[in-house]
Amino acid sequence: MVPITLVLMPGLDGTGEQFAPLLSALPDSLVPLVVRYPRDRALDYEALLPLVAAQLPTDAPFVLVGESFSGPLAIRIAALAPRGLCALVLVATFHRRPVASWLALARPFARAPMFARPPPAFVIRQLLAGSDAPDALVRSFRASSASVRRHVLALRVRAALAVDVSSALAEVRVPIVYFAASHDALLRAAIADELRALVPTLDVRSFATPHLLLQRQPREAAAALAEIAARAIMAT
Numbered sequence: 001m002v003p004i005t006l007v008l009m010p011g012l013d014g015t016g017e018q019f020a021p022l023l024s025a026l027p028d029s030l031v032p033l034v035v036r037y038p039r040d041r042a043l044d045y046e047a048l049l050p051l052v053a054a055q056l057p058t059d060a061p062f063v064l065v066g067e068s069f070s071g072p073l074a075i076r077i078a079a080l081a082p083r084g085l086c087a088l089v090l091v092a093t094f095h096r097r098p099v100a101s102w103l104a105l106a107r108p109f110a111r112a113p114m115f116a117r118p119p120p121a122f123v124i125r126q127l128l129a130g131s132d133a134p135d136a137l138v139r140s141f142r143a144s145s146a147s148v149r150r151h152v153l154a155l156r157v158r159a160a161l162a163v164d165v166s167s168a169l170a171e172v173r174v175p176i177v178y179f180a181a182s183h184d185a186l187l188r189a190a191i192a193d194e195l196r197a198l199v200p201t202l203d204v205r206s207f208a209t210p211h212l213l214l215q216r217q218p219r220e221a222a223a224a225l226a227e228i229a230a231r232a233i234m235a236t
Contacts, residue, residue, distance in 0.1 A: 007057070019067075026222045027226050033055070033057065044155060044156075045072060063087045063228065064088050065225070071094055078172045086232040097188070104161050112154045118145040177228050
């Protein structure tokens, strides 16, 4: 089978460094293309849209994967029906209001001083990586977060708390798969059901992981992505 490009859109830090566990688990049938966002420029979803669109393959079929923060942006990209897109995979992400309504009220307070230091290890374990997360994963997450300017992280948080791409979902014409982290302590539990209500054909895959799904179960995720890509290519 001809290799299929896997376009990987990263979480909040935007560095793409947290894809390392997944990259090492991918089969030869998938060729990764990691999208990276500027670490020193505060760009919201609207500003990131052309940046991502310019990096998409132009001469090969590809699967678009939007992780966490990048989910809404991946939905908007897919709605544009770029040439070669054959499937959209949303990983532990959201289409609107990612967190509980009371927590979303904190949006005006998401400012640079809050990100002066990377999150403590216990916060990463509690909200993102799980209490049993390997120390190496926690260190890697803290390092990649610290490499991004704090005003950039603050703007991305505010953008995520305000986004709503529900209408764009109706314009996506390729299969959509949602990877749900069943032990996610960060996102609202109702997101998968809301997405299914908007997209009745949505394929929901549940993984027994915390929010950092691709990092905690990279081999399982890689196998699922390979199957999704192969099925999407056969359908085209």
